[in-house]
Amino acid sequence: MLGVLELVKVWPICRTVSDCVYVLDVIAGPDIRDEEATSRASRFIPCGGYAQFLNKDGLKGKRIGVVRHPFVSSLHGSFVAKTFERHLEILREKGAVLVENIEISNISEILNPHESGEITVMLSDFKHSINDYLKQLESSPVRSLADIIAFNENNAELEKTDEYGQDGFIKAEGMQGNEEEIKEIVKHLDELCKEGFEKMMEENELDAMVTPGTKAIPVMAIGGYPGITVPAGYDEHGIPFGMLFSGLKGSEPKLIEMAYGFEQATMARKPPPV
Secondary structure, three states, rough: OHHHHHOOOOOOOOOHHHHHHHHHHHHOOOOOHHHHHHHHHHHHOOOOOOOOHHOOOOOOOOEEEEOOOOOOOHHOOOOOHHHHHHHHHHHHOOOOOOOOOOOOOOOOOOOOOHOOOOHHHHHHHHHHHHHHHHHHOOOOOOOHHHHHHHHHHOOOHHHHHHOOHHHHHHHOOOOOOHHHHHHHHHHHHHHHHHHHHHHHHHHHHOEEEEOOOOHHHHHHHHOOOOOOEEHHHHHOOOEEEEEEEOOOOOHHHHHHHHHHHHHHHHHOEEEEOO
16 A cells, blocks of 8 residues: 555553663564565664664754644643643753744644545555455454454454444445545645645754644654654643654654653653552
8 A cells, every 4th residue: 555654653652761762673674574664764774773872961952843833832831731841941951952933834734634634544554454464364263354343243242342332443444445546645645744844844954843742643653754752741630741752754863862861851750659
């Protein structure tokens, strides 16, 4: 499925930036089962791996863009927003250069999967990929997405179908796989990326963009850009939130330096009670 692979990303969940980097060193590289995607990504892997970029002074000299609309403005002065502002001061104290008053063009469309067409591509790709995967299994009670839907319906109590539903599966199964339509949507998503995130990064000579929480992840996903979320604190209800450092393709070394530098400066993560 042309271009669809850009929409599916692996986000390891780890305790620390170091743990995340060690995982990245293991999983990064070519995979014959996904050769097109992994061969393109492999050209960005640095000689010596990623662990060498765990630098506590990694924020020094980095140009970091602060995109407030809609990622900060939507928080309406909440505790998370105020904590984000305090963390920006820490970035400055550690030598980062913050670039303010910048925006991503067409951000409202980028963040709306129905308007951009992202949801159509995701559903079509999911159906194609899951069917292809299931066909390769030596032994399995299901061989297609249609089989999965039927299994869930026939085992509603076991699969909690009445409670959680399977609307996503059903919508994906209903995709007819119009390849030309998918190509046009992928082309449009690529244009949104180039005229939006990439243009902002290049025109402002940024090493990264920093945003609170996870609302900027769709920007990363549709363009295949790297990002790393670092624990930044806990809201009024004790729910953890993070700072997302994201950049252009191949910027993982710089992102690791910034993420590790921020983590070591704040140590915001609290181990859960045993």
